Amino acid sequence: MIKQVREKKPLIHCITNYVVANFQANGMLALGASPVMGDEAEEVEELASIADALSLNIGTLNQRSVESMLIAGRAANTKGIPVVLDPVGAGATSYRLSVIDQILKEVNVTAIRCNAGELAAIMRKDWSAKGVDAGEGEGDLTSIALEAAKKYGLIVAVTGPVDIVTDGDIVHEIQAGRQVMSSVTGMGCLLSSVTAAFLTVEQSVDAVAEAVQFYGEAGENAAAVSYSPGSFKTAFIDALYSMNESKIQKGGSR
Amino acid sequence: MIKQVREKKPLIHCITNYVVANFQANGMLALGASPVMGDEAEEVEELASIADALSLNIGTLNQRSVESMLIAGRAANTKGIPVVLDPVGAGATSYRLSVIDQILKEVNVTAIRCNAGELAAIMRKDWSAKGVDAGEGEGDLTSIALEAAKKYGLIVAVTGPVDIVTDGDIVHEIQAGRQVMSSVTGMGCLLSSVTAAFLTVEQSVDAVAEAVQFYGEAGENAAAVSYSPGSFKTAFIDALYSMNESKIQKGGSR
Amino acid sequence: MIKQVREKKPLIHCITNYVVANFQANGMLALGASPVMGDEAEEVEELASIADALSLNIGTLNQRSVESMLIAGRAANTKGIPVVLDPVGAGATSYRLSVIDQILKEVNVTAIRCNAGELAAIMRKDWSAKGVDAGEGEGDLTSIALEAAKKYGLIVAVTGPVDIVTDGDIVHEIQAGRQVMSSVTGMGCLLSSVTAAFLTVEQSVDAVAEAVQFYGEAGENAAAVSYSPGSFKTAFIDALYSMNESKIQKGGSR
Numbered sequence: 109m110i111k112q113v114r115e116k117k118p119l120i121h122c123i124t125n126y127v128v129a130n131f132q133a134n135g136m137l138a139l140g141a142s143p144v145m146g147d148e149a150e151e152v153e154e155l156a157s158i159a160d161a162l163s164l165n166i167g168t169l170n171q172r173s174v175e176s177m178l179i180a181g182r183a184a185n186t187k188g189i190p191v192v193l194d195p196v197g198a199g200a201t202s203y204r205l206s207v208i209d210q211i212l213k214e215v216n217v218t219a220i221r222c223n224a225g226e227l228a229a230i231m232r233k234d235w236s237a238k239g240v241d242a243g244e245g246e247g248d249l250t251s252i253a254l255e256a257a258k259k260y261g262l263i264v265a266v267t268g269p270v271d272i273v274t275d276g277d278i279v280h281e282i283q284a285g286r287q288v289m290s291s292v293t294g295m296g297c298l299l300s301s302v303t304a305a306f307l308t309v310e311q312s313v314d315a316v317a318e319a320v321q322f323y324g325e326a327g328e329n330a331a332a333v334s335y336s337p338g339s340f341k342t343a344f345i346d347a348l349y350s351m352n353e354s355k356i357q358k359g360g361s362r
Numbered sequence: 363m364i365k366q367v368r369e370k371k372p373l374i375h376c377i378t379n380y381v382v383a384n385f386q387a388n389g390m391l392a393l394g395a396s397p398v399m400g401d402e403a404e405e406v407e408e409l410a411s412i413a414d415a416l417s418l419n420i421g422t423l424n425q426r427s428v429e430s431m432l433i434a435g436r437a438a439n440t441k442g443i444p445v446v447l448d449p450v451g452a453g454a455t456s457y458r459l460s461v462i463d464q465i466l467k468e469v470n471v472t473a474i475r476c477n478a479g480e481l482a483a484i485m486r487k488d489w490s491a492k493g494v495d496a497g498e499g500e501g502d503l504t505s506i507a508l509e510a511a512k513k514y515g516l517i518v519a520v521t522g523p524v525d526i527v528t529d530g531d532i533v534h535e536i537q538a539g540r541q542v543m544s545s546v547t548g549m550g551c552l553l554s555s556v557t558a559a560f561l562t563v564e565q566s567v568d569a570v571a572e573a574v575q576f577y578g579e580a581g582e583n584a585a586a587v588s589y590s591p592g593s594f595k596t597a598f599i600d601a602l603y604s605m606n607e608s609k610i611q612k613g614g615s616r
Numbered sequence: 617m618i619k620q621v622r623e624k625k626p627l628i629h630c631i632t633n634y635v636v637a638n639f640q641a642n643g644m645l646a647l648g649a650s651p652v653m654g655d656e657a658e659e660v661e662e663l664a665s666i667a668d669a670l671s672l673n674i675g676t677l678n679q680r681s682v683e684s685m686l687i688a689g690r691a692a693n694t695k696g697i698p699v700v701l702d703p704v705g706a707g708a709t710s711y712r713l714s715v716i717d718q719i720l721k722e723v724n725v726t727a728i729r730c731n732a733g734e735l736a737a738i739m740r741k742d743w744s745a746k747g748v749d750a751g752e753g754e755g756d757l758t759s760i761a762l763e764a765a766k767k768y769g770l771i772v773a774v775t776g777p778v779d780i781v782t783d784g785d786i787v788h789e790i791q792a793g794r795q796v797m798s799s800v801t802g803m804g805c806l807l808s809s810v811t812a813a814f815l816t817v818e819q820s821v822d823a824v825a826e827a828v829q830f831y832g833e834a835g836e837n838a839a840a841v842s843y844s845p846g847s848f849k850t851a852f853i854d855a856l857y858s859m860n861e862s863k864i865q866k867g868g869s870r
Contacts, residue, residue: 126380126634127641127653129422133381133547138591143547144454145381148424151457158454168637170656170680172424200652200666203659291857293641293651337646338853345592349545380634383676387635387801392845397801398708399635402678405711412708426678599846603799 109309109318110353114140118160118308121184122301123147123177125167125196128294131341132165135298138349141305152176156183161304165297166207167196174207181215190218190307194300198222199229212260218307219263219316220256221300224249227266231256250279263316265303267296271324273317280317284324286331292341299323302348322354363563363572364607368394372414372562375438376555377401377431379421379450382548385595386419389552392603395559406430410437415558419551420461421450428461435469444472444561448554452476453483466514472561473517473570474510475554478503481520485510504533517570519557521550525578527571534571538578540585546595553577556602576608617817617826618861622648626668626816629692630809631655631685633675633704636802639849640673643806646857649813660684664691669812673805674715675704682715689723698726698815702808706730707737720768726815727771727824728764729808732757735774739764758787771824773811775804779832781825788825792832794839800849807831810856830862 119142124132129145136143146155149172156162162184164177184191193215195208208230211217220230228235231252250272253264257276265273271282289295299320306319326347333343373396378386383399390397400409403426410416416438418431438445447469449462462484465471474484482489485506504526507518511530519527525536543549553574560573580601587597627650632640637653644651654663657680664670670692672685692699701723703716716738719725728738736743739760758780761772765784773781779790797803807828814827834855841851 125653127637129381130384130547130638134591134595137545137547144451145379145422146451146455147422148457150425151455154455154457168653168655171658197652197654201654201659201662203656203662291645293638293645334854336854336857337642338850338857341642341853342592342596342850345595346588346590349590349592383635384638384801388845388849391799391801398705399633399676400705400709401676402711404679405709408709408711596846596850599849600842600844603844603846 109306109315110140110322110351112309113305116160116308117142118305119144119158120161120163120301120304121146121155121159121180122163122165123152123173123180124163124165124297125169127167128297131294132298132301134345135348136301136305138345139302139305143301147173147176149176149179152180153183156180157187159184159189160308161190161192163192163194163301163304164211165194165196165300166204167297169204169207177211178214181211185216190304190311191215192219192221192300192304192307193217194297195220195222195226195230196297198226199235205229217260217262218311219265219303221265221267221296221303223296224266224268227252227256227264250274250281254279263313265316265320267299267320271320273313273320275313278313280313282317282321282324284321285327288331288335288337288340289327291337292344318354322351325354326351363560363569364394364576364605366563367559370414370562371396372559373398373412374415374417374555374558375400375409375413375434376417376419377406377427377434378417378419378551379423381421382551385548386552386555388599389602390555390559392599393556393559397555401427401430403430403433406434407437410434411441413438413443414562415444415446417446417448417555417558418465419448419450419554420458421551423458423461431465432468435465439470444558444565445469446473446475446554446558446561447471448551449474449476449480449484450551452480453489459483471514471516472565473519473557475519475521475550475557477550478520478522481506481510481518504528504535508533517567519570519574521553521574525574527567527574529567532567534567536571536575536578538575539581542585542589542591542594543581545591546598572608576605579608580605617814617823618648618830618859620817621813624668624816625650626813627652627666628669628671628809628812629654629663629667629688630671630673631660631681631688632671632673632805633677635675636805639802640806640809642853643856644809644813646853647810647813651809655681655684657684657687660688661691664688665695667692667697668816669698669700671700671702671809671812672719673702673704673808674712675805677712677715685719686722689719693724698812698819699723700727700729700808700812700815701725702805703728703730703734703738704805706734707743713737725768725770726819727773727811729773729775729804729811731804732774732776735760735764735772758782758789762787771821773824773828775807775828779828781821781828783821786821788821790825790829790832792829793835796839796843796845796848797835799845800852826862830859833862834859
């Protein structure tokens with residue numbers, strides 16, 4: 109599917125946080141997509157309207173950017189392009205949780221890409237998340253992902269030691285990637301945009317699974333170059349650039 | 363001219379976008395300039411007043427930062443220091459175009475550094491730009507650059523496969539750089555600030571041409587180290603740091 | 617002390633500038649701490665309340681983020697966690713100076729981490745700082761640091777060719793680090809957060825000195841890999857990740 113992404117060179121409108129914006133933009137360029145970043149309410153409707161997908165990230169949200177996310181989200185829905193939501197630090201503050209609820213209510217989101225703690229927070233499950241980290245909890249993650257997918261009518265991709273991708277029906281369980289990926293900020297954020305790029309080829313749970321698998325394999329390739337986070341970050345961008353088709357390990361439906 | 367830049371160590375006030383700010387600041391330091399970034403209306407008049415040049419970039423503009431750009435621009439004009447405008451994604455939204463028009467009306471801009479699609483948008487020419495990418499069009503780029511330089515009474519540097527630098531009279535055509543430069547976000551943005559640094563030595567079309575030539579050669583040196591965008595980005599900062607005088611290939615006037 | 621930092625994996629709430637946010641977050645992760653960045657007034661009280669320390673940085677301050685810094689600072693004080701202030705470009709504008717005065721008045725700051733020019737500005741000493749650079753001045757830096765520590769009742773860490781760390785009583789003079797560190801943006805900003813992480817182990821002048829020493833040695837290790845700023849930046853993150861205990865060179869009290 110990466111070949112189709114590169115042929116299409118989709119324009120992805122990213123409203124994202126300033127911590128990861130540079131890494132995210134460079135990752136998208138390396139992938140073969142074209143990122144455009146802008147969060148001013150005056151222009152986001154127009155930006156979303158020329159884009160092939162919209163990628164929303166609340167990592168450093170503020171009242172101004174949240175308004176822009178809602179405007180862009182509605183414009184994306186009008187145009188029918190995929191919308192990916194990255195609910196960074198969902199459980200860290202009640203403000204984040206209320207913003208996520210509002211986005212999920214007012215925007216037709218195609219896919220949520222998050223970690224375990226963020227998913228648990230959205231679904232109001234007990235989880236020991238800390239800040240923007242995944243944390244640990246007791247529930248069965250696959251069940252929570254299925255429940256979330258059904259509740260909101262969207263695709264859920266929850267990444268961690270094992271990645272789970274589901275639309276509430278089909279479940280892909282993916283084992284790809286390396287631990288060092290959690291030592292680089294924005295690895296999840298960039299994956300969310302990469303997911304948006306794959307969804308421009310096909311709006312399906314399989315496309316999301318393929319994005320996650322592809323991304324994990326890029327992480328493995330980069331980890332083979334260096335396992336130190338500074339060098340790894342550089343090698344990861346190189347890996348996204350040089351990788352061709354991934355071997356998809358599909359999980360079964362349940 | 364790079365020697366004079368380094369001797370002067372000019373302070374460049376950059377009001378720029380959060381996607382490229384880190385890369386831009388590191389590039390300026392590697393060059394031998396001193397960047398200061400701040401976009402709060404309360405302080406930009408003072409920041410511009412202590413600076414040797416002002417570098418404006420609308421990549422992630424918002425109403426607050428646009429107001430600051432106008433204040434800083436007027437302060438720079440009062441002090442008589444060069445002002446460089448980077449009209450990122452000019453054609454992507456009508457808001458961007460109206461902001462550019464306003465800046466060009468209220469601020470005496472010394473030089474515009476942009477890509478073909480952005481120049482075409484400013485001059486209302488037909489062009490197939492997409493988001494913040496250069497895109498493709500039919501018109502003769504040199505003619506459009508000459509027209510823009512005359513219309514606004516400034517230097518135009520439009521970069522691409524061939525770079526064109528003109529003040530409406532003299533035209534430099536420069537062939538330097540490598541394709542991989544377009545796979546790293548902020549390469550154009552950083553060049554705009556580098557141009558501002560060169561303009562502190564001499565406010566002339568030749569200084570802009572030399573900045574563009576120098577920058578392209580740094581890109582060639584970095585591409586010789588690596589052609590993968592992650593590694594290239596790192597090598598490019600190293601190249602800016604280690605490079606001395608460039609060989610200027612001057613184009614003729616026409 | 618780094619072992620204790622890594623065992624604790626402290627959550628550091630950073631309200632920082634968009635120029636260095638990515639580097640700062642990656643440095644904190646490499647160190648073994650967990651950064652969370654957010655500057656919306658609606659949520660900073662909650663963010664500071666779940667954190668182990670608060671790191672404030674005014675590099676690209678604006679009225680909105682200043683309000684958030686004050687809210688977060690008061691919440692951190694209520695919880696009793698350390699607060700580190702990085703007064704970036706203190707002397708560059710009167711707005712910055714007034715904001716620093718306000719923070720020092722309304723928030724109980726544990727430590728200030730700055731360069732010579734910034735310290736001189738805060739203490740209204742004559743100093744030839746330029747923008748956000750350290751600059752040069754005539755006064756005895758150690759005396760000014762002692763005076764500041766006593767006046768505000770906090771720890772002062774002023775970094776430069778020789779680093780001075782004092783609580784107004786004990787003085788540590790530290791010689792560690794390499795000149796190339798001043799060619800990478802955010803080196804000081806990241807140190808301020810690293811200081812916050814060390815202060816979560818022990819709120820003492822010794823903890824700050826150890827953070828400064830550790831950081832300088834990481835710089836030496838990275839400089840041994842590369843002395844070009846692009847490669848150095850990458851090597852520095854790797855060095856933070858791989859370094860274990862540092863050899864502390866304690867200065868005497870005076």
